[in-house]
Amino acid sequence: MEWRLIKDSYHTGFMNMAIDEAIMIAHREGLVPPTIRFYQWSPPAVSLGYFQDLKKEIDVDVCKNLGIDIVRRPTGGKAVLHDKELTYSFIIRENHSLVDDSILETYKKISGGMIRGLSYLGITAELVPLRDKLKSDSLHKEEESEIRHSDFKSICFSVPSQYEVQVEGKKIVGSAQVRKREIVLQHGSLLIELEKDKLFSVFNFPSAQIRERLKTRFKATSLEEILKKKINFSELSEILPRGFEEEFGVKLTEGKLTEQEEKISKDLLENKYSTYEWNYERKNN
Numbered sequence: 001m002e003w004r005l006i007k008d009s010y011h012t013g014f015m016n017m018a019i020d021e022a023i024m025i026a027h028r029e030g031l032v033p034p035t036i037r038f039y040q041w042s043p044p045a046v047s048l049g050y051f052q053d054l055k056k057e058i059d060v061d062v063c064k065n066l067g068i069d070i071v072r073r074p075t076g077g078k079a080v081l082h083d084k085e086l087t088y089s090f091i092i093r094e095n096h097s098l099v100d101d102s103i104l105e106t107y108k109k110i111s112g113g114m115i116r117g118l119s120y121l122g123i124t125a126e127l128v129p130l131r132d133k134l135k136s137d138s139l140h141k142e143e144e145s146e147i148r149h150s151d152f153k154s155i156c157f158s159v160p161s162q163y164e165v166q167v168e169g170k171k172i173v174g175s176a177q178v179r180k181r182e183i184v185l186q187h188g189s190l191l192i193e194l195e196k197d198k199l200f201s202v203f204n205f206p207s208a209q210i211r212e213r214l215k216t217r218f219k220a221t222s223l224e225e226i227l228k229k230k231i232n233f234s235e236l237s238e239i240l241p242r243g244f245e246e247e248f249g250v251k252l253t254e255g256k257l258t259e260q261e262e263k264i265s266k267d268l269l270e271n272k273y274s275t276y277e278w279n280y281e282r283k284n285n
Contacts, residue, residue, distance in 0.1 A: 005252040006037040007237040013045030013071035013082065014273040015265065019257065020089045021074060021272075022265035024183045027091055031260060034092040036244055036252065038237045044083040045069035046202055047187075049076050049176065054280050062201050072279045075187050077176030081202055084193035084222075086236045088114070090186045094179050098248050104163070107177055109247065110186050111165050114173055117243025123226055125173075128166045170221035190240075191222040192231060 011019065016039055026032045046063060048054055050073055057079060063070055068081070090110050092099055100106050108127060115125045165173035175188035196215060205211040223231050241252045257265070272278050 010042035117240035
């Protein structure tokens, strides 16, 4: 069984979201096979979960000053600052024989592909259930009374999800999934390099003190921190597909967007993902 692999280049956040939805539409119409796309963001962008309140949770002025775009994803979950990372999108029919009916089980299966891929870099990652994550949390009770969960609920890499990919107790991949008209789309961010100060600067917090306290509690890591060396997108896009091929028992064949997908993505860019209505005013589009 052959699936398509797209090793893409840099795009704006608006175009990245438009391309992913264009692939969903083309796959729904039977024009393209299940597709995994690896891509990057230029300029850096904050992607907001579908149900989040942009003005409440993101410091728009800081983003403008730093040249960071803001785009709303079609997937749920928390906000992510996309900068020095590899982002993947995984698109497949929800009734495919290799996809489980359960959103959680599908999430675990796709994450398994990432974990296998990371093993080829010599990295031992694991999918940790939330209950185990909470057991290992050493936060003191007095700190809990001063810093509420709601103070940092906006940030993807600060919030434990039901299952998350960790290395040495720190989160390295943040993912979110949506199912729309029989198609599964899962996004995920694999951190290549982590700039904690930049990350925390783009989110709203009740006070500067709480921002700093949360920064010290931040449990995320990056490939460069783990590997103790530089690694680039090109290297990763060669290595990671092996993990997905193993996990799903398929062959990934490198391809590119079709002319129809390019046309659909340009329409979505203009009429949806670059609009104020989509990004600032939550709509059931």
